[in-house]
Amino acid sequence: MTTFSIAQSLDEALEALASGARPVAGGTDLVVGSRQGKAPLPATVIAIDRIDELGGINLDDNRLRIGAMVTHAQLMVDPIIAGQFSAIADAAALVGSPSTRNVGTLGGNVMNGSPAMDTGAPLVVLGATAELQTTSTSRQSTMDELWIGPGTTSAADDELCVALNMPARPANSGSAYVRLEYRRAMEIAVVGAAASVTLADDGTIAEASVALTAVAPTILAVDLGDSIVGKPLNDATLAAVADVASETATPISDLRATDRYRRHTVGVMARRAIAAAARRADGETIAIPVNRALGIGANS
Ligand SMILES: Cc1cc2nc3c(=O)[nH]c(=O)nc-3n(C[C@H](O)[C@H](O)[C@H](O)COP(=O)(O)OP(=O)(O)OC[C@H]3O[C@@H](n4cnc5c(N)ncnc54)[C@H](O)[C@@H]3O)c2cc1C
Incomplete structure (x- = not known):
């Protein structure tokens, strides 16, 4: 039996993770996988899709920041991503079907850790880091450090991926x-x-x-x-x-x-x-x- 709740704030989600809950973003890996019998749903699941801080695509002179809850459907049409970070848009546009892209997120794709994930290779060539947060810490992890095996990341159970960051693009x-x-x-x-x-x-x-x-x-x-x-x-x-x-x-x-x-x-x-x-x-x-x-x- 799974206990499900919906976080109304980032703090609430981080506290739930610290108490052993697992985050669910779009659910297209976690929930679909459990229905297909790949793994049972965790005992406690907390939805993170209503947290404003996990959204948004922001580019300044030095850095692009993509919130972990940004969906593939958003990535494939966003003018900054399509124009300057095109590999991510190419990848997002290939993910599943429109319904998968509408709810499936960049953070979920990255944290699911599949070697077949489509946004992974683009994030690597663009020099991305994952921003991982707990109730008391925040750190950047290179993608290389993060993915340690098929479906396995080095993130601790209480670390939430809040964003993917990467350097602004040079000219040409x-x-x-x-x-x-x-x-x-x-x-x-x-x-x-x-x-x-x-x-x-x-x-x-x-x-x-x-x-x-x-x-x-x-x-x-x-x-x-x-x-x-x-x-x-x-x-x-x-x-x-x-x-x-x-x-x-x-x-x-x-x-x-x-x-x-x-x-x-x-x-x-x-x-x-x-x-x-x-x-x-x-x-x-x-x-x-x-x-x-x-x-x-x-x-x-
Ligand atoms: C029909 C179908 C087709 C698909 N096609 C493709 C495809 O072509 N290419 C592809 O790459 N993928 C594909 N997928 C897989 C999936 O859609 C993507 O990996 C998607 O991006 C997962 O995002 P999500 O938000 O649904 O993740 P979820 O299922 O919500 O979460 C996935 C995992 O990551 C964890 N997690 C989620 N968000 C965070 C976070 N912010 N911080 C820490 N942990 C987190 C969850 O606990 C879970 O373990 C497909 C899936 C389906 C069902």
């Missing part, structure tokens, strides 16, 4: 997220890749980062080494990125794909993500999500 920057999928809706990534690119004045790559979805126990940052930074974007550098991404991946085989297929296709996704991010960095508008705009993934 773009980002993109693409995923391989077998059908359009209600599907999780077979593999996926996010990329962030900053162009130098001469058009070469000044900075680049890539992170991978569903090819390791957690979202995986790729060490690009000297494969692309300082070089022009061309077939040779894109092929080098694809090779490094494939070599970095440590995928499993399951019903949906073999490890070999995942290793190959994640390289293809990394290459496409870098190419799309560079086009956006160069000022081109590519509609959200890149998957649909460029015909990547399933047709229907």
Whole structure:
């Protein structure tokens, strides 16, 4: 039997967590998972969807702050996210169906800790940190520190994720997220890749980062080494990125794909993500999500 209550304030939610309650945001992992028999509902659950402090998307000169309760439906159309942090919008637009996106939240996606989460790789390439709060502490955790295994985070039981923070974007920057999928809706990534690119004045790559979805126990940052930074974007550098991404991946085989297929296709996704991010960095508008705009993934 589960005891359910609705927090009316952040303090109330934090006190409930300190007493052993588990937060529920949109419930699309927690509640749907329990109905599917993945795990029973916790004994005490507290809804956090009425807490104003957990909403909002705010950008100042230095930092973007996205409240943990911001939904995928909000992220995919928000002008700041779609315009400057496009990889997050690409990812949010691919999540589930409209009903999943309307209630599913960024905080829930991150704290559920699935290696197939779509917003994870974008958050990594954009340098995000999770803001974790208790009744008496507040800290920033890098995504790398936060995700420690499939469905497992390093957050303590009494820590609530209140926001995701990341640096403001430099000039001439773009980002993109693409995923391989077998059908359009209600599907999780077979593999996926996010990329962030900053162009130098001469058009070469000044900075680049890539992170991978569903090819390791957690979202995986790729060490690009000297494969692309300082070089022009061309077939040779894109092929080098694809090779490094494939070599970095440590995928499993399951019903949906073999490890070999995942290793190959994640390289293809990394290459496409870098190419799309560079086009956006160069000022081109590519509609959200890149998957649909460029015909990547399933047709229907
Ligand atoms: C049909 C369907 C399709 C889906 N498709 C996709 C998809 O394509 N891509 C994808 O990435 N996901 C997908 N999902 C998974 C899910 O929708 C997302 O992970 C969503 O973002 C979860 O958010 P939520 O608010 O519903 O989380 P909840 O279910 O409320 O919570 C998830 C977990 O995080 C914890 N939690 C929630 N918020 C916080 C917080 N602020 N601080 C600390 N802990 C917290 C909860 O206790 C729980 O353990 C799908 C789910 C369904 C049902």
